Amino acid sequence: MSVKDAIEWRKTVKIYDDNRAISSKELETIIEAGRMAPSSMGLEVCNIVVIKNKEIKAKFAYDVLNGSNVEKGLKCDTLVCLVGYNATYLVSDEFLRSRLHRNEALDEKKLSETIEKYRQYLENHNNLTSYVDSQVYITTAFMTLQAADLKIGTTIIGGFNAHHSNDLLHELGYIDKNIKHTVLLLALGKYDEKTNGATFARKRISTEEFAKIVK
Numbered sequence: 001m002s003v004k005d006a007i008e009w010r011k012t013v014k015i016y017d018d019n020r021a022i023s024s025k026e027l028e029t030i031i032e033a034g035r036m037a038p039s040s041m042g043l044e045v046c047n048i049v050v051i052k053n054k055e056i057k058a059k060f061a062y063d064v065l066n067g068s069n070v071e072k073g074l075k076c077d078t079l080v081c082l083v084g085y086n087a088t089y090l091v092s093d094e095f096l097r098s099r100l101h102r103n104e105a106l107d108e109k110k111l112s113e114t115i116e117k118y119r120q121y122l123e124n125h126n127n128l129t130s131y132v133d134s135q136v137y138i139t140t141a142f143m144t145l146q147a148a149d150l151k152i153g154t155t156i157i158g159g160f161n162a163h164h165s166n167d168l169l170h171e172l173g174y175i176d177k178n179i180k181h182t183v184l185l186l187a188l189g190k191y192d193e194k195t196n197g198a199t200f201a202r203k204r205i206s207t208e209e210f211a212k213i214v215k
């Protein structure tokens with residue numbers, strides 16, 4: 001599929017077919033798309049927790065998802081929790097060093113100076129949580145389009161309780177909630193395009209309303 005075809009094929013899935021699984025290879029490809037997403041200053045502020053285990057996925061669906069999303073969480077093949085670094089950890093020496101030490105041109109002195117420069121830049125940002133979260137959204141978009149390319153359905157899920165998600169992921173040992181927080185969830189799975197209500201008809205504003213082309 002071309003990117004254009006994947007964009008056209010992708011629709012938010014409302015009803016998954018729980019009889020059809022995603023292969024490990026397909027899941028790996030979708031994860032890789034997320035890993036390859038761009039990030040501000042290359043800091044890679046997004047991680048994912050990929051829940052395939054049925055019991056944990058069901059616990060997540062009942063404890064964390066809201067309304068009609070519960071059913072999607074139960075029936076999708078895989079539920080991805082997209083987490084971002086908390087503002088306090090983002091500016092820590094530990095985090096900045098973990099990212100910046102990859103630059104081989106920096107000796108220890110230059111590395112320390114660069115960490116300080118990055119920290120100052122970040123501390124001057126007026127909303128570090130939104131800085132992190134907006135990058136998690138980009139990662140989500142990359143994964144969603146890669147899934148479409150494989151004809152795997154997706155639901156970006158903003159309708160969930162973030163506190164419950166952080167608590168559950170922390171309890172299960174998948175994140176340290178003092179370091180990371182849940183930004184979005186992404187359901188992945190096959191679905192039957194002919195099932196009534198599996199997706200909704202596309203509604204979009206006109207190109208004229210969406211885009212002003214300045215010539």
Ligand SMILES: Cc1cc2nc3c(=O)[nH]c(=O)nc-3n(C[C@H](O)[C@H](O)[C@H](O)COP(=O)(O)O)c2cc1C
Binds near residue numbers: 010013160202
């Ligand atoms: C940030 C965000 C949060 C969303 N949250 C939900 C959600 O909780 N449940 C759901 O069914 N769809 C959710 N959606 C999907 C939108 O409702 C959907 O993208 C929109 O209605 C357009 O439909 P389409 O994706 O089929 O083109 C979300 C989309 C985005 C970008």
